[in-house]
Amino acid sequence: MSGPALKGIAAFVFLAIVFLTGLSAFGAGL
Amino acid sequence: MAAERFGGPYSPDPRPEPGAGQADGGDGAPPLPRFRNRRATRVNILARLTFFAPLPLLLAGLGEIGQGDAMGMLGELGGFALLILAAWLLSEGLKAEDAYDARKVARPPAFPRKIVAGVVAGIGVALACSLGAGLPIPAGIVFGAVATAAHLLGFGLDPMRKKGLEGVDEFQSDRVARAIEGAEALVAGLLDASQRIGDRGLEARVERLAAQAREVFRVVEDDPRDLPRARKFLTVYLMGARDATAKFADLYSRNRDTGARTEYEALLGDLETSFSQHRKELLLDDRSDLDVEIEVLRERLNREGLKA
Numbered sequence A: 001m002s003g004p005a006l007k008g009i010a011a012f013v014f015l016a017i018v019f020l021t022g023l024s025a026f027g028a029g030l
Numbered sequence B: 001m002a003a004e005r006f007g008g009p010y011s012p013d014p015r016p017e018p019g020a021g022q023a024d025g026g027d028g029a030p031p032l033p034r035f036r037n038r039r040a041t042r043v044n045i046l047a048r049l050t051f052f053a054p055l056p057l058l059l060a061g062l063g064e065i066g067q068g069d070a071m072g073m074l075g076e077l078g079g080f081a082l083l084i085l086a087a088w089l090l091s092e093g094l095k096a097e098d099a100y101d102a103r104k105v106a107r108p109p110a111f112p113r114k115i116v117a118g119v120v121a122g123i124g125v126a127l128a129c130s131l132g133a134g135l136p137i138p139a140g141i142v143f144g145a146v147a148t149a150a151h152l153l154g155f156g157l158d159p160m161r162k163k164g165l166e167g168v169d170e171f172q173s174d175r176v177a178r179a180i181e182g183a184e185a186l187v188a189g190l191l192d193a194s195q196r197i198g199d200r201g202l203e204a205r206v207e208r209l210a211a212q213a214r215e216v217f218r219v220v221e222d223d224p225r226d227l228p229r230a231r232k233f234l235t236v237y238l239m240g241a242r243d244a245t246a247k248f249a250d251l252y253s254r255n256r257d258t259g260a261r262t263e264y265e266a267l268l269g270d271l272e273t274s275f276s277q278h279r280k281e282l283l284l285d286d287r288s289d290l291d292v293e294i295e296v297l298r299e300r301l302n303r304e305g306l307k308a
Helices: A003-029 B045-049 B055-067 B072-102 B112-130 B137-156 B168-194 B199-222 B224-253 B257-304
Strands: none
Touching: A003 B045, A003 B072, A003 B112, A003 B137, B045 B072, B045 B137, B055 B072, B055 B112, B055 B199, B072 B112, B072 B137, B112 B137, B112 B199, B168 B224, B199 B224, B199 B257, B224 B257
8 A cells, every 4th residue: 555545544534533522521521 | 929927107016127136136137026935835625624513512512501510511612622622733733734835954843743633533523422422431441542543544643753864963953953943933924924015016925035034044965064154044044034124114105204114125136146146155155166176076987997
């Protein structure tokens, strides 16, 4: 796999972790 | 047949009168394009999204306040703050990286913003997971570590090496990098001040002046030995130009004083001439260096009978 694609996926994973953490914290608070 | 430029008498940049004095140092060369040596800002959409991804944490934190869960609020709002801090550090780091890429001689940033952004983001995720989402602490740490790893892999590390300093005296090139950094800041100040004039023609002239100044920077970067001679240019002239522009902008935006405008335009003309002269002199010096080099080598070849 090419470098830029790998970087894009990693950046996407980071964003997903942050977003989903927020959602689950939101869900836990309900 | 030459293409004809579009525009009428009321266009922002009126066509120059034939034979009128040009802002090119008067030697007939066309004026420098305004965007020479300037790059379009690269926009990394994923990096921008790091400002938005933590938003659910903000809502969750506010929800915890309603529920009366102090620790949960601390984890979520604290995590949110850390993640926004990380996003800001990342965008600053990307800007610094662009500036580093644009230059031939550059030092690594003193503060590795992107790496710190990754670590801060990891701490934020760990905090939000363990205090906010109610996961056990080891799980929070694992999520934080994965987030840091993904951040560093996805957005990269800061440039850590000195660039363009191979083969040159390190002390010297360090001085060049520092001097150019200072001069770039002066040019940025000059451009900022020119924005306040509120006159498109003058702003365009100042931008051209800035482009010329950057040309001189590139010459100095190419040959650090030019630094002592260019130092006056890099500090005194640019600082004077910036201060004069700031004062003129203050005055002109208040009373549109035509006398001051004429004087300021004369100053810009002088500066343009002096900048292009400066660059030519620096290049000329390189040329004479080359001539000496060639002369010496040819003489030597002659003496050793290698040449007929």
